[in-house]
Amino acid sequence: MQQYPSQLLERAVEAFSQLPGVGRKTALRLVLHLLRQSTEDVDSFADAVIRVKHDVKYCKVCHNISDNEVCSICSDPRRDGSVVCVVENIQDVMAIENTQQFHGLYHVLGGIISPMDGIGPHDLEIESLVERVEEGTVKEIILALASTMEGDTTNFYISRKLKDTGVKLSVIARGISVGDELEYTDEVTLGRSILNRTPFES
Amino acid sequence: MQQYPSQLLERAVEAFSQLPGVGRKTALRLVLHLLRQSTEDVDSFADAVIRVKHDVKYCKVCHNISDNEVCSICSDPRRDGSVVCVVENIQDVMAIENTQQFHGLYHVLGGIISPMDGIGPHDLEIESLVERVEEGTVKEIILALASTMEGDTTNFYISRKLKDTGVKLSVIARGISVGDELEYTDEVTLGRSILNRTPFES
Structure with a gap:
């Protein structure tokens, strides 16, 4: 010790x-390292930690981190409220925002169903997603969860919950990554990328 | 961005x-991760950071981190005040303490001479080391700095400063690490370990 x-x-x-x-x-x-910094810098560090914990809010629509009741994405009138992308966590929102390819809204589940970690559907924001769809403005739900067993389970659970609402359900494309060589791609991914081939656009 | x-x-x-x-x-x-912790845990984290910066002291004898004016090592009557081990920083004190092989006191320089980083002898606790030796109780100084050019430079500078005091100066042994194979040891280290061979004790 x-x-x-x-x-x-x-x-x-x-x-x-x-x-x-x-x-x-x-x-x-x-x-x-902190001991070598000025007292002001260290106080500022500690204050940033306290402030983020005490003052940060979660958007009441999409459950993303926000400074206000409704986050900047949900309150942006230029965004398409008819498409909602379902993600596991806040990092995933930031990753998708970085692509600049998505102009709809998000729904942050706060995790994925994982019985091994004791996380069931009721620990996640699935009920609020169903309510959001039932309000009627959402036309399409894009499931953007990890391509793992837990992600697939959660996708399946959500699809069952939303079956009666008639909303269009889609899942993000799975295939070989841009820049990847075929010979080093695992067979499941390569198999799916053949099954889910898209029209060639030149 | x-x-x-x-x-x-x-x-x-x-x-x-x-x-x-x-x-x-x-x-x-x-x-x-902090956002997922309880408010008490986050406040305690921030408080630990503030407290360590505001309330920690540096031992006025050896310049090690301490809760009091004189650290627990310097104030321990069982330790041998006639041997002082000179180290670069606090981690080195902890590393040597962990060996349980040294029962003297320490002197923390707070760095080593490194002109490339703009650190000269006057940025380090060398003057206070000389004063400590001049008080007369110290009989031996063990230089335990890194085996680098900067460490060697600092050793040389200290040895010059202490020449007139007549204190015994030694440097920690340099050789092959315990568990090392000879064929993978660099030639400088191996050469030194032959020059500085010690009597075999069975």
Whole structure:
């Protein structure tokens, strides 16, 4: 067991080592880095952490992180409210926004169904998605979850829940990544990319 | 440029990405992790950061981090005050303490001489080391700096500064690491380990 020369140091290292992917050695390095910064910088760091936890809101429409009751995407009149893209988390919203290919709205589930991790449908924002569709303005739901067993399970669960609403359901294309060589692509992905081939556009 | 859905989130990500080895993607992951924790846990995290910066002291004898004016090592009567081990930083003190092979005191320089990084002898705690030796209780100084050009330069500078005090100067052994194969050891290290061979003890 590592001996720290100071209780305060040990407590700070302990706090940082609770973060994902941060071990005690890295935590110590981060704390010693902060000790070398000015008091104002460190106070500002701590204040940013406190503020984001206390003051951040979740959009009541799409459950994305937001500074207001309704997020900047949901309140943007230029966006198409008839198409809703269902994603697992906030990072996925940012990833899709970065592509600049999607102009509809989002619905953040807050996770995917994963019995192994004890996450069931009721821990996710699926009920609110159904309510949103039942309001009638949404014409198409795009399921943009990970291409894993958990993602497929969640897709299946949502499709069952939305069956009676008559909304159009689609799933993002799965195939070989841009820049990938065929010989190094796994057979399931390659098989799907042949089955789901699209018309060639020159 | 990544678009954040919230100013508060962006500020917190910005704060974390100032830490060494933390990029914006990792920073976002850390902030979202904190958002999933309880408010008490996040407040405790921020408080640990503020407390360590505001309340931590540096031992006035050895300049190690401490909760008091004099650190727990320097104030321990069981430790041998006649041997002082000179190290670059606090991590090195902890690394040597972990070996449980050293029972003397330390002197933390706070860096090593590195003209490339603009660190000269006057940025380090060398003057206070000389004063400590001149007080007369120290009989031996062990130089335990990195085996690099900067470490060698600092060793040389300290040895010059301490020449007139008549204190015994030694440097930690350099040789092949325990568990290392000879054929994969670099030639400088291997050469030194032959020159500095020690009597075989069975």
